[in-house]
Amino acid sequence: MEFPSYLGTMPMHAITEIYGEAGLRERFRIEIGRFPGPDRDRLAAALDLAARLHRDDRRVREPYLNHLLRVSIRIMHHYEVSDVDVIVAAVLHDTVEDHPDELAGHPDATAEEALAVLAERFGGRTAQLVGAVTNPIYDPSLDKYEQYREHVRESLDGEPWARVIKVSDFTDNGVGVIHTTGPKVERSATKYRPMVPVLRELVGRPDTPLSPPVKQHIFRQLDLAEERFAAILDGR
Known part of the structure; x- marks a missing residue:
């Protein structure tokens, strides 16, 4: 799919309506392009994990991943945030609430176990931020x-x-x-x-x-x- 040169400035819901998940993924790629290589790799790994965990989730008319992409893109572009821990947490902010079992690797996993997995993969600060925005039962x-x-x-x-x-x-x-x-x-x-x-x-x-x-x-x-x-x- 070809994207316009101005994709980096398009409103996100316009990208969603016209180009869907592919367009939002491309916009995410543009936004993380300014980060050093190791940070880009970490951000891409977070998106890969979110895409896998939420692969069957929907938000009414769209894949759930679109929501996670918009949340993280907004933080980078409109909020001018360059803290990689925060952006990674934004990408993964619903994983513990929605898929603790897949994260922790067993069907009765607790949120604490799922957060421990995130801490191991992406660092304790990222896991702490995800925990702060995870709803309890x-x-x-x-x-x-x-x-x-x-x-x-x-x-x-x-x-x-x-x-x-x-x-x-x-x-x-x-x-x-x-x-x-x-x-x-x-x-x-x-x-x-x-x-x-x-x-x-x-x-x-x-x-x-x-x-x-x-x-x-x-x-x-x-x-x-x-x-x-x-x-x-x-x-x-």
Whole structure:
């Protein structure tokens, strides 16, 4: 497949719609091209592992890997992050939650066992960041969305770099809600709308390692997400 010379500046959802996974993979390749060889190899290995683990996963209309590609590309391009541990964690941020058994190599694997495998392959810091954005098993007798919000507050409180991964993940889910179809649209809006002020506060903290212009960009994205959630939920 041939890609345009301006693929490196195209909006990611435009790449998704026109070129699909192949286009996002090419954009990822462009983004990691500025890294030294060993770092590129590490980033490529993370993508290979994510592609293998999520090979059968779907997000409504697309392969799940598209989501992971967009989250990591956004961190590199829009958030101007060059910390390889963070980018690798972004690529792998759902592996422990979704596929601990395959990671650890047995059907009853715990999240801790899966994180240990990531630590061995990609380093302890990367595994720690993935752990910070991995949802626990929630109490079925309590409100799951409330538990989710509390978990995010607690897990990201002392992990500034994990906030970067979470807000990119949220942007793909929240701002990207217009690219979702069916019952998931309302479910996503209900889940994510209360997260807007939580993430705004976390991103705005002085220790969140992003530049002021990047933080302003994220705040605009959070505003856009809130507008889309309101359009979905307030008109019911």
